[in-house]
Amino acid sequence: MSSFRNASRLCIAAAMLVSATALGAPTVAGERVYFATTAEPRLPSCDSASVQSAVAGHIASADTLYYGGRTITAIDRIAEVAYKADGISPVARRYCAGVATLTDGSRHSLHYALVEYGSFTGLTWGVDACLDDLDRWRVHDGICRTVRP
Secondary structure: OHHHHHHHHHHHHHHHHHHHHHHOOOOOOOOOOOOOOOOOOOOOOOOOHHHHHHHHHHHHOOOOOOOOOOOEEEEEEEEEEEEEOOOOOOOOEEEEEEEEEEOOOOEEEEEEEEEOOOOOOOOOOEEEEEEOOOOOOOOOOOOOHHHOO
16 A cells, blocks of 8 residues: 555656646747757658558558558658648648558558657657548548648
């Protein structure tokens, strides 16, 4: 029981420290709230192997009914569509497009966005991807509008 009490005290102390740090954050316009752990560029390029793997994994992790069990086997004609950083949002975003070949041999337009601090833990970049014409439930507005600039 005492280990539980000590753990809860530690959690409360950590929460108070985080709150105090957040309250002391800069509030002047133009100052960064988020702290990049790497130098520019803050996001990898659209055609890097790690990005292609993350995009394929994102599509593969979707419900099997969503894409009919199909996954990405190859991505080609990759191009950066836009890069936004230090605008209204201090979080950098890189928008990319390409053509994906699926396991059934069909080819579809692929749109994806890389988001700084968008990973599960918020420590690294994350990806959100959409296959054009296969957004059955309009998660990305049917034409992948939510992952376009």
